[in-house]
Amino acid sequence: MVRVGVLALQGDFLEHVQILRELDGVEAVAVKRVDDLSSVDALIIPGGESTTIGSLIVARGLADKIASLAESGTPIMGTCAGAVLLAKSVSDKTVGPKDQFTLKLMNIEVVRNAFGRQRESFIADVDIDEIGRVRAAFIRAPEIKNAWPPARITGFIDYPGMGRVGVSAQQDSLLALAFHPEITGEKKVYEYFLRLVKA
Amino acid sequence: MKLVDSYVFLEKLRDLIYNLVELRDKARESGAELVPIRTGAPLVKYGFISMFKGGVIMDVTSEKQAEIAEDAGAVGVMVLDKLPYDVRMAGGVARTADLKVISNIMSVITIPVSAKCRIGHAEEARLLEEIGVDLIDESEVLTPVDEKSHIDKWAFRTPFVNGAKSLPEALRRIYEGASMIRTKGEPGTGNVAEAVRHMKLVNRDIAALRGYYLSGDLEAIWLYSKENKVPYELALLTARLGRLPVVNFAAGGIATPADAALMMWLGADGVFVGSGIFKSSDPDSRARAIVLATAFYDDPETVVEAQKMVSEKSAMMGIDIRALKPEQLMQVRGE
Numbered sequence: 001m002v003r004v005g006v007l008a009l010q011g012d013f014l015e016h017v018q019i020l021r022e023l024d025g026v027e028a029v030a031v032k033r034v035d036d037l038s039s040v041d042a043l044i045i046p047g048g049e050s051t052t053i054g055s056l057i058v059a060r061g062l063a064d065k066i067a068s069l070a071e072s073g074t075p076i077m078g079t080c081a082g083a084v085l086l087a088k089s090v091s092d093k094t095v096g097p098k099d100q101f102t103l104k105l106m107n108i109e110v111v112r113n114a115f116g117r118q119r120e121s122f123i124a125d126v127d128i129d130e131i132g133r134v135r136a137a138f139i140r141a142p143e144i145k146n147a148w149p150p151a152r153i154t155g156f157i158d159y160p161g162m163g164r165v166g167v168s169a170q171q172d173s174l175l176a177l178a179f180h181p182e183i184t185g186e187k188k189v190y191e192y193f194l195r196l197v198k199a
Numbered sequence: 200m201k202l203v204d205s206y207v208f209l210e211k212l213r214d215l216i217y218n219l220v221e222l223r224d225k226a227r228e229s230g231a232e233l234v235p236i237r238t239g240a241p242l243v244k245y246g247f248i249s250m251f252k253g254g255v256i257m258d259v260t261s262e263k264q265a266e267i268a269e270d271a272g273a274v275g276v277m278v279l280d281k282l283p284y285d286v287r288m289a290g291g292v293a294r295t296a297d298l299k300v301i302s303n304i305m306s307v308i309t310i311p312v313s314a315k316c317r318i319g320h321a322e323e324a325r326l327l328e329e330i331g332v333d334l335i336d337e338s339e340v341l342t343p344v345d346e347k348s349h350i351d352k353w354a355f356r357t358p359f360v361n362g363a364k365s366l367p368e369a370l371r372r373i374y375e376g377a378s379m380i381r382t383k384g385e386p387g388t389g390n391v392a393e394a395v396r397h398m399k400l401v402n403r404d405i406a407a408l409r410g411y412y413l414s415g416d417l418e419a420i421w422l423y424s425k426e427n428k429v430p431y432e433l434a435l436l437t438a439r440l441g442r443l444p445v446v447n448f449a450a451g452g453i454a455t456p457a458d459a460a461l462m463m464w465l466g467a468d469g470v471f472v473g474s475g476i477f478k479s480s481d482p483d484s485r486a487r488a489i490v491l492a493t494a495f496y497d498d499p500e501t502v503v504e505a506q507k508m509v510s511e512k513s514a515m516m517g518i519d520i521r522a523l524k525p526e527q528l529m530q531v532r533g534e
């Protein structure tokens with residue numbers, strides 16, 4: 001039984017939990033407190049507002065615990081806001097450099113709201129290394145603009161007017177996705193993520 | 200038009216469907232099964248709203264207030280010309296906010312920006328969509344232009360939120376294309392009583408529908424939809440889910456962290472705070488405290504901590520709802 005925690009401070013954590021519950025051999029738990037984090041084999045940081053989740057991580061002092069999980073090789077997946085929170089460097093397409101809290105666990109640079117506002121949110125199919133083709137919902141999505149070792153960009157989308165845009169990145173067992181597999185119900189992504197958990 | 204003409208029409212419709220299927224199959228054979236980039240799809244609208252869950256959307260009237268809201272951890276801001284309390288005090292006609300103010304706010308904060316339009320005023324909604332507002336609130340706080348007929352919200356790429364004070368009202372709004380529902384409460388009063396009443400009314404109807412469904416009494420669901428003028432399919436969907444089929448926020452009169460936590464306990468997915476923050480004398484700490492209490496509503500220790508961050512002496516004075524004349528009630532607008 002693999003115990004997967006979903007960070008339940010704000011956002012669509014329930015959607016992640018519901019998909020995980022449909023998979024075999026997985027126990028999904030919503031985690032909010034430092035103590036909850038001690039017993040998980042993998043962690044998902046869901047979509048939501050990265051500034052809100054970030055400030056709640058600070059308010060509840062969860063950052064060190066999450067960092068120590070990452071250090072010990074516990075797989076962590078961030079979707080959309082979650083990906084922003086994993087990044088070392090964050091800016092916003094219109095507002096510019098943004099002084100917001102992030103966990104700084106992955107060597108990636110993300111640009112928030114890179115495709116525009118909600119009006120420009122979209123669904124598309126994307127190819128991700130080792131996962132394959134997935135249907136992805138991009139909602140006020142960030143772009144993974146840059147990655148440096150040991151992180152690498154693992155998926156791109158050809159977006160009109162922007163060219164090849166990075167939408168997923170991996171650094172050992174850390175996974176950052178600019179989109180929401182929990183909204184389109186893409187189980188392939190979760191199955192891959194679970195394979196990262198060391199037996 | 201003759202009846203046989205409609206037969207011709209139906210045949211053409213069938214041919215069209217066959218042709219589309221054929222085209223799809225051809226495209227598949229040639230390997231082009233990639234879904235092209237598709238905006239405005241319902242899933243993208245509902246998905247966007249899902250990201251608000253567990254969060255607080257704050258009413259603001261200026262860039263400065265919007266920045267305070269963002270720093271406090273709001274998941275979004277709602278731009279108005281006047282806060283609901285001031286709308287009450289000012290009287291007259293309340294309309295959508297200055298587009299310039301909305302655009303300026305969009306250029307200084309990174310979180311989603313919503314704005315209100317009048318009930319039935321499709322043109323105000325089109326303007327808000329054009330300047331790129333992320334969510335439109337067809338709101339009873341502003342003066343309605345057509346209470347009999349709400350905006351056709353399916354025609355927009357931008358998602359809508361509507362107020363409701365009962366389940367039938369909520370389901371009618373969803374049928375018109377609303378992607379999100381909020382309680383109406385009694386806006387601008389600083390009194391959460393009406394929001395509580397509306398939330399409990401909705402919950403009670405859902406519990407009844409759920410009961411019918413579990414006992415296999417579909418006829419009762421059919422009767423419910425008939426009596427309450429709601430589509431049967433939506434009543435059935437609600438019965439199957441055991442909750443509102445879209446995200447449901449609490450709104451109207453929330454003024455303290457405890458108010459927000461109370462609404463979360465009653466089943467709200469998140470809260471709107473209108474006058475409660477910027478009509479208090481401690482907006483910064485109050486905004487932070489309400490965000491904390493909403494996220495941790497089920498953890499009494501944290502709610503205590505949040506409640507201690509504010510002082511009752513700084514809360515907005517509020518208005519006794521019983522002192523309002525019937526024509527001053529906003530919740531009865533547009534049912």
